[in-house]
Amino acid sequence: MATQAAPRPAALPWLRLDRLLTRLGLIAFICAIGYLTIVPLIRLQYLALKNGAHSYSDAYTRTGWWQTVRWTVELGLGSLAIALVVGTGLAWAAHSLPPRLSLLRVIPILPIVIPAVSSVLGWAFLLSPHPGYLNQLLRLLPWWHGFDGPFDIYTVPWIIIITGLALASFIYLFVSSGFENINGELIEAAQVGGSSRAGVFFRVVLPLLRPSLVYGAGVALLLGLGQFTAPLLLGRSRIISVLTTDMFFATQQIPPDYGLAAAIGSPLLVFGIFILFMNRVLLGDNTRFITHGGKGGFRQSAPGSKSAAAVIVLYGLLSTVLPILALVFVSLSRFWTGDVHFNRLTLGTWRTVTTQSGVMPAIWNSVWLSLAAVAITLPVGFIAATLLRKRREHRIAAPVLDFIVAMPLSIPAVIFGVGFLMTYTARPLVLYGTRWVLILVYVTLMIPFSTRMQLGAMAALGDAYTEASRASGAGPLRTNFQIVMPLLRPAFGGAAALMFVLLTHEFAASLLVRAPTINVMGTILYDYYENGIYPLVACISLIMVGVTTAGVVAAMVLGGGSDAFKRL
């Protein structure tokens, strides 16, 4: 009811224009992200549905299709089961550690830091039927003999075990960061109430964590179903294929059949989107869950347990130390025969690695492309997080943005790889053959991480600082530059380092979108693996580990610290 017919203040038209521009900017931003995360998927479906969806009928009637689906499901569920048991066990062990061994808590996170290719290859060197180091050792035991075995890494169960051990890290992260957000008094109340520590863990803590555990399990299942590296590298000799590798081979046949690849990937796509929706339904407005839970966490009340330390050390041994040792040995051998002759070890491969064709450019590409992608993703994530913080102001835009930002997290990278290949070999943007495709695919894959981490940091920061700035007369820009960004600097450092680490690992999408002349560490590794030059492969794997470690150290120095990995 405008009772007063007051003359309109002069500032008004300017304000209107301001608002219009803001809205246009918002739409442009959403479109740009949507172009990255959604358009490739749509193009794929378009291709698969063309000509009466014959790609679908082709894909689903090929011989071996149902076997592939079965293997995929087995891999997904099997690795999830292993991951849940091992991951929760690790979290339990980590919280029962004696205080002076609390540093061991980092160990279960290492598999996220070690490139998947490296650890898979390390395992291949350990458990290859004949020359695998571990197999040879086991054959020395009296009850195992024969030429091969006892274990064969190139089989489905071992692919599942290795994947499960790696995914255990994720479950560990979910459960243990959940601990820290639980009000410590809640747990103490249960302890005072007479529960044993194990009783508290299984009867109080785990039920409290159920929402995030269910979500974590969903994510782990997605990762298991979308697993590419282990099935590709280990499934080759027995022709074990899962959906992701099947897709890859469809793009590698001559001529490549992208429609077929798209059709093969569709079940993963559908399942990914399903999990995404379930997550929203289960957790609701997830911003409420990211906040720092005050004085959370456990205080040690009982003396720590030595066996807990042993469990963690054993996991570290299996998931990290043994594979890396195997890599080191192979890299120091002339050939990979499995013989361990300490006196014949040679630095030969290491001396020549830099002169091997393509190796140095691949390393530089990995580093620079990752840095470039990080430099782009960080501000993009900042803007996305800022918009998502203002959910109430952007009733339509925020959920849309939330969805398209989360997309790359729930869709396997292989699908994005094929989608990008499709999208950027055709107009309007023909980028195939340039480094830009890699950068764009990296940006796309990292958008969810960048956004989530910054959103978490902003939520922890709260609104008071920005509101105080606005009330002091500062506009949104000044507020962001002088208040928000300086305060978020540790989060920026952590997010940047994490993304750098994940990107220098990147294998699946890189393998698909690379041009023959542009390699990154993961792809050159694959090429040499295909050609059977194992000492060199081991060398490059270790270099990847080194680059990654540098990234982690940078994370610590830049201030995100070990927290960076928990903000996921």
Next chain:
Amino acid sequence: MANVRIRSLTKRFGGKTPTTAIDDLDLAIEEGEFLVLLGPSGCGKTTTLRCIAGLETAEEGAISFGERAVFDASRSINVPPNKRNIGMVFQSYALWPHMTVRKNIGYPLRTRRVKRDQAAQWIDDVAALVDTTPLLDRYPAQLSGGQQQRIALARGLVARPELVLFDEPLSNLDARLRDQVRTEIHELHGRLGFTAVYVTHDQVEALALGDRLAIMRSGALEQLAPPDVIFEEPATEYVAGFIGMGNRLVFERHDGAWWLDGERVDGDLDGIAAGSTTVVARTRPEDLDLLEPGRDGAGPGALAFPVTVLDAAFGGRHLDVAVTTGTTRLLGRIDAGERGGWPRTLERERHAVATVKPRDLAFYDGDDRLVSGVGRAVGAGV
């Protein structure tokens, strides 16, 4: 500028439990006035303040500063907070931890593009005003709560805004500091003459600071008046209860006498009741006295009725005694007297006579309308 008009303001929050935080609120704040928004937690004070600041956008209504409309839902006007030229002091202080105190205080001057040397002068002035000059080069994390509060105050005042908003600025301080800073805010307002809107749930703070108090209830105004009027003539029982009149007495007339919950009342209320058979009265614990049964001592015209003691707590000069009559529970704050005196012997199950003077009661009729305020009770049969 600097008088503030709020017209028909309505603000709702959605979500799982939709609430109407502000419900058709009308309020006018005069230039230079110190207005206190008072009410229990959750009644919409903060939301109102944030709407004035522009940090929250209402669904309906209008807000203007002088001639300038800063918000008008029907005309889609919503001036952002930074263009409203206000100062604000937050409950959590919200001092930016990465800036020194000097930078924190100077920030509103930088945003207003005040020249460097003038800004330096103003910062020094305001720091001297709130007595924090030695702290200027420290970081907020190195300050105590009281010091942080003063810096927050300085930051809100430094740009000499015509309107300063306070959201429970003292609630995080301990009791002694609270009194001290409250006095300082009062002095500063007297000296600088800004218009102030001050949110609190503390009646002592409200009475001490406000030129007028706006008592809020469920997002609407219950009473708007100067503190002495609120104190003496609380317009409704809600206001009375909130302003400290916790004792509620329902008097009924039958059988030729006045009764309180089944106990006969010694005294006369006919003048106030003006023909009706029920009156509700409110009074403060300080105004309820207790006498030994059978002893005389009630003042002339006082109402007296028998009570049973529930609990007595020693408070130094006074005793806080909880008593019942029928099912009515009352609190009395009585003189502790001397050691060994009768009041000190009070304990559970003891009987006593409660007395209260009609002039210390606020009376309400059946529709929760004030019939007679404190100090005005007439015709009580003196």
